[in-house]
Structures are given as C-alpha cells and as structure tokens.
Amino acid sequence: MNTTIDKVLISAFCLSLSAAALADVQLSGKTLAGASITLSDSQAKHLSTTADAQGNYKLNIEGLSAPLMLVAETSDKQFVSIVPSLAAGTANINALTDQIASDVAQEFKFVGPVGLAKSGKAPAVSVDSIKAKTAALRVSLAPALQESGLDANSFDPLSAPVQGALADILAILGHNRGYEPKSGERADTSLYDPYFREVTRFAPFSLKKAQADLRDINAKDVVRVFIAGDSTASNYDPQVLPRMGWGQVFQRKIKDGAAVRVVNVAQSGRSSRSFINEGWFGMIAANIRKGDYLLVQFGHNDEKCGNNPVAPPPARDGIDIANLCTYPGNSADIPAEMSFRKTLEKYIKLAQDKGATPVLITPVTRRSFKSGQIGGTTHTYSKGLFPGDYSQTIRDTAQANKVALVDLDARSMAFFNQVGEEASLDYYLAVDTTKYPYYVGLTGARNKPDNTHFQERGAETVAGLVADGLREAGLPLAKELKP
Template identity: 65%
Template sequence: MKHPSKSLLFASLLAIAGCASQPEAPVAAPAKAASAAVAANLAGSVVAGSNVQVFDANGAARSAKANAQGGYTLSADGLSAPLLLVATTPQGKQYLAYVASVKAGANVVNVNALTDRIASDVAQEARFKGPVGLAASARAPAVPAAKLQESVASLRKSLAPALKEIGLSAESFDPVTAAPSAGLTELLGVVTYNRGYNSASGERGETSLYDPYYREITPFAPFSLKQAQADLKEINAPDTVRVFVAGDSTGSNYDPEHAPRMGWGQVFDRQFKAGSKVRTVNLAQSGRSSRSFIEEGWFDMIAANIRKGDYLLVQFGHNDEKCGYEPPRPAPARDVIDIKGLCTYPGAPVAGMGADMSFQRTLEKYIAMAQKVGATPVLITPVTRRSFKGGSISGTTHTWGQGKFPGDYSQTIRDTAAANKVPLVDLDKKSMDFFNKIGESGSLDYYLAVDVAKYPFYVGKTGARDKPDNTHFQERGAEAVGGLVAEGLRENKLPVASLLK
C-alpha cells in the first residue's frame, strides 16, 4: 500500500544574523521574553519544491523555495527565537517545527511528521486548536521548557521500539535536532500523519501519527518499524484482498488507553477465516461525517491506495445528522459549527443546495472513487443508537427534523445504493433487530457501559455502567456489529464472502 502522506525527513537551511530586536508578547501564549537574534545556521533539506517559511517570536518572517534536490538556503537576518518553521510541499501537505532556541553557528532543524506532532502540542499550549491555527498566526509563541520536554518525552515513548531498531536513543532522541540517517528516513517513510477535528470549535485539531493500518501511534501503543514494514508487505502483497473502511466513531480504531472501547472496523478482521489473504485497513475516524472525511484528507488516503479487487465499506450518518436548527441558535449551541463542518442533508439533492451538502451526492463520491479502479463499494446504514423506549428500539435513530431539509439518513443510503446499483448492508435495521433480541439490560454488555473498578479510565465519564454511552461499543459490541456487517456481505453474495468464517 502506498502512503500518500509519507513523512519524508525535512530539515531547513537558514542563515540567521543581525542585531537583537525588541520582542513582543507572543499571541495566545504565556508572557515570556523572546531570546535575542544570533548569527546562526540551520542546515538540512526539505521535499523538492517545498515552500519554507520561518516566523519568529515577533512575527517577522522569511521564506525560501526548495530546489529540485530538496535543499534551500534562507537568510533570516534579525529573527529572534523561538522560531516556527512551516514547510508546505507541492502537494499541499504542511509540516511544522518549533525551535525554542538557536545557538551561534551551526544548528540542525528537521521539519517532518514527528516535529509536527511536537508543534501540535505547542499549538495547544499556546491556546490554538492545532498546528493549522498556529501556522496561520504567523508567530512563534513562547512555551514553557517543561511543556516542550514533556511533549518530546511522550513522542520518544511512542517511538521507543522503532528508535531502538534504528540505533537511536529513546532517552535523548529529539525529532527537531536529530541528524539525518537512513534509519530515520526509513522510519518516517512508514509513518502517516493527519490533523484532527475540534468538535467544539469546528477547527482543525491536533496532529496524530498512524501506522500502516492507520492505528494511532501513542505511548499506549508504541510503534515498531519492523512490525510496520511487515504490515506494509502484508497489505501490499498482490494476492491480498484489502477491505477499506471509511466511517465514523462507531467503526474507528481506539487507543488501548480507552479499552475496552472499540469500533467495529477495529475488529473486523476477526470475521475472516484464519490464514485468509484479506486485510482490513480501517480509516474510520471519530467525529467525521461523509463530508468532513473528504475535506480532512482521509478520502484521499484511500483513493491513493485502493486497487482493483479491493472493497470499500462506507458507513456514515451519525455526524452527517448534525445539521442544527434553522435559524441557527446562538453560541454555545453548535448549530453554526456543525452546519459548516459536518452536516449533509438527507434525501435527493435540492435545487439551490450546494452539492457538498447533499448526503447522496457525497456518498456517490465514495462510489465513484472505488469503481474508478475496479474496487467494490458497499454502502452501510449507520448502526442504531441504544434508544430503548418501552423496552424496545422501535425505529431508526437516524432522522433529523429541525433543519432546512429534514429527512431519514438511513433511507438516503438505501436510496443511493439502489440508484447507483451498489451493494447495501442495512446495519441500522440489522442492529435494531439484534439489540431488541438482546434486550435493554443485556445491551449494556455490548454498548460502552463498563465497570469502572476494572476500567478506571471511565470513572466519572460517559461509558461507565451507571452512565452508559448509548452510541459506542465495548469489544463485545464491536465484534457483534462487525458480525452483522459480515452477514450483509454474505447476503449480497460478494466474492469476499467466501473468506468469511
């Protein structure tokens, strides 16, 4: 599988000289004097053709264009640390690096996915939602040294196995100052990154790093380079059938810290026979609608990798429904944010409505993307919420009646599948039938309603037994829902069904 956002090693070459300038208080950061400018060099390379910008503590900036070999020289006369480096590739990928201080003479500064992860923490410390906002501010904020060290330490722990494998120290590695090496380039070549979504503000959020199966790399799930390389070999084998999952939090992967919370896509591999040459590549992401999944680049990651013979399982609806009221209620109601970032309207397209606001039209983008390469798209209605009334779930929990275009999201998926002659798995109906048989009390063993003595992460949080999460699942529920999806694939008589248990 190709990695469209492979994190190639960047480093910048700057010549910094000149006298000190009067520092100003950085935007949205604790008041702290910036260090004076010094005569220094920061050396390295970037992706060929990238635009590199450097911003200092006072908002002064310099820029340069990388040459065909990925090298550049930038004069930053008079800039005062801290510095913020922003590298934008010809494909539009953006990477940040934060430099707390520079010394006179030679300095190494790398700009890559790992440094972007550190810059993400810097952004949040400076009260931005993520690196996008930090870059847009065009200023390097002052950040307490302890916070920066904490972020680097967390990254080291996340990468500890891989660092050991390439001969680097998990005690001293710093992605900003690390000398370029074949091992580090190899590591960066199998790490994918993306920026999240801040549901409270609608802005792009923090940076996360992912392995080849799009499982997040964290201190609770450390990254092994050897394992990642084996995974890529397995995924890319010509006789492997890949099942890509595009969806929301009901299907997504979860860090072990949140155990036993799981999405059905996270455990979907369990539905296939042992030894079968099929692999689930789960890109489902929490909080995404069919539209925001595209706008945030997840769709493009699938499009760059999917091939003939693969399957694309598409399950949205939970967040497409977030269409607010009309007219929008004032803040703190989320109407404006949700309509802008998540909402798609159910039903057939309406005259005067933007194409991207139509749930049907958005779903058809997924269908077209898969069919273009000879893959099989499968539309899946959203899994039911645990909404028992009078002892049963009496109907779909995926309608919205308050916005401009009220309607039934599950029915829109059914209609879109029929109109485009593609397979449909009616998970909404299947899951309602399943949980009605299990019963209201029994369903607590499937939805996220756990014993906090066993899972203390959920003390005082939604997901505890006395405060159940009626949308998401624990492991047993995720596996059961995955079984319902597998049942739907069988009913459609798809070739991949022969590989199911």
C-alpha cells in the same frame, strides 16, 4: 495506478543553523520540491522562500529572535517545527516535529499546529518545555528507536540526521490532523501505522512490525478491505478499553489464513463530508487497488445539521453546517456540497474508478429504547429545510447506483430488540468502573451508558452483522468470511 499502500510519505525538512555570528546566520537545507517555507520569530518577524526543483532552499535569519517557528507546506501537507533556541545547529521539519508542535499548541491554547501557524508568531515556549515534549514523543517511538539503534534516551527529531533509520521511520508513519468540534478547525496532530492505528504511548510504534505489516498488506494476491466511517467503526487506543469500533475487530470475521486484510480508516467524529475534506478519503484513494473493497458507513455525524434558523454560539449549529453535516434525501434544492447522497456517490466513484467494490452500510442503531423497544430508525433529521431519513438515503443511493448494501441499521435494531434493553448494556459502552477505572465519572460507565458506542462484545457483534450483510449481498468476499 498506485497499487501499494502509500507509506504516507513524510519527507524530512532539514534546516541548518550556521555556527556563524548572528550577523550572518544561514538556514539552509532540503524540503519537498516547490514547498513553501515560512519562518516566524518571537517578535512576529517573517521570512519565506520556495524550495527549488530539488527541494533546496536558503534563508538568512539575521535580526530574528528565538524561539523560531518553521512551517513547511505543499498543496496537501503542512508540518510545523518549533526551535526554542538559536543554539541548535539543525532544525528539521517533519511529522515528528509536528507532533511536538501540536503539544506546544495545547500548552499555548491554540487549536493544533494550524492555529500556531496562523498566529504568525513563534510561541514563547521554553527549552525545558520542548525537552519534556520531546521525551514524551520518544515514549511513543521507543520500540522503533531501539530497533533502529537510535538512542531512546536522547533522540531528538529536531536535530537528528534524517537518514537511515530515521528516514525509514518518517517514510512509513502516517500523519494527519484532528477536528476541533467547538471551532470546526483542524486540531491536534496524530501519527499512524500502516493499518491506520494511532501511535501513542499506550500503543508505541515498532518499525519492524510496521514494515512487516506493509509488506503483508501489499502482497500481490492480498485483497484489502478498506473501511471509511465514523466512531462506531473506528480504532481506539488501549487506554480506553474495552471501547472498540466494529471496524477495529472486523479482521476477526475473516477466515484464518485468508488472503484478506482489513485496513480500518474510520475516524471518530467524521461525517461523509469531513472525512473527505480532512484528507482521509485521499489516503484511501492513494492506496486502494483493483480487487479491493471499500465499506462506507456514515450517518451519525452527517446528522449534525443544527437548527433552522441557526442558533448563535455557543451552539455548534453554524460550525457543524459549515464543516460536518449533510442533508438526507434527494431534493434538487439541496446544494451539491451538502447532499448526503452526492457525497456517498464520491466514495462509490472512487472505488469503481480503481477497480474496487464499493459497499454502502447504513449506520448502526443507537440504544434508544422506549417501552422496551427501539421502535424505528434513530437516524432521521427534522430541524431544517431538508428533513429526511439518513438510512433510507443510503438505501436509495445504493439502489440508484446499483451497488451492494448492508442495512446495518435494520439488522442492529432487530438484534438489540431481541436482546432487550437491560442486556443491551453488555454490548454498548456501559462498563463496570471497578474493572475499567478510566470511566469513573465519564459517559461509558454502567450508571451513565454511552448509547452510541460499543465495548468489545458489541463491536464483535456489530462486525458480525456487517459480515452477515456481506454474505447476503452475494459478494465474492463472502467466501472468505467465517461462518
């Protein structure tokens, strides 16, 4: 059993461009053992090979034209690299080159690196464009580059030797792809630190801090609280402050000095189903161990099941049904892959199989006041063949599986009804744009409130409601919570 936080090991794929004449240019290097490698040039010509048991491969690129697109794939990972010129001597394929490829995909209006790879043709990107995108990446990596003695002004993941400090950076960075709601496809690349906080220019990556965090999370006697959930719980970039998810601040509810670490894996826009299909579930599975906790809070996006019959595009009905939604209730007619209850039971089984404690959490209420009150749950579905109540499905699933429940829907409704409609704006994302100009003209401004998500005060409050529910459930974790 894996008892350490998986470093989301990101192996470097090294390709060497021979200095020989174009009549005999060799690409060779190492990748993951058995990985498939595909090369496409600007004319949609292709070469492919499979790495051997040691990860070695070799390709002859005679007759191909730059730019080149390189794709390296295993059963659960894909990295893309763009080589703008054959003048380069080395072309690595790893998480960092995938970040650059993601920016190239945006430039050419593809849905992420997956879209680039599916196109089967290297985009006509310029050398200067790749240089600019590489420079932007260096900003996000600046602390790590400086700490490692790498040149923060010239570092290029395409050509830098994958050894020493760069190997350390790649080994500890998390990597995954986003979700494009208009198409249902995997979208832009994101990189993460050991706490699953996204690496951006507003939150640059420090290797020393990441290594210290990893040691701290993996300490023998530390209990980890993993959070699987959606945007109401997820982490947010400092750029969008004061927006926060309750999982982002849940560590604040742990007693000072307690050997408990919160690992917030919640992701915006995910349902219980897409969280699994996009690999987040697998990341938790690779890391959770005996004695840990798994807090599971979904519902907001599981509810996006569209109409029946399905409305044609541009409506999202078909996309959401195919990729996102689940149906509430426990009807035997609900297909297993679309059942909210059966999907939740996968999280329960994961935790129990690892010796961890699962806790199901009903979704936090939306700010939906009528006549001064939130009159009942805001998490029902009535459009299709399987209408029902998502919060009640969670309650029923917890009871049927004899696992702990935090009824956050009921708790948050009671709290915000007591606070009142106007005062609740101080908790939900409804900010003063003179203080937070990012929200000028956007949902989240005081005159255009976001009635689903929270500013810092609201995230703190909801985290406190979750802590209250854990105490009421009588879990051992309760003794580590602040009063």
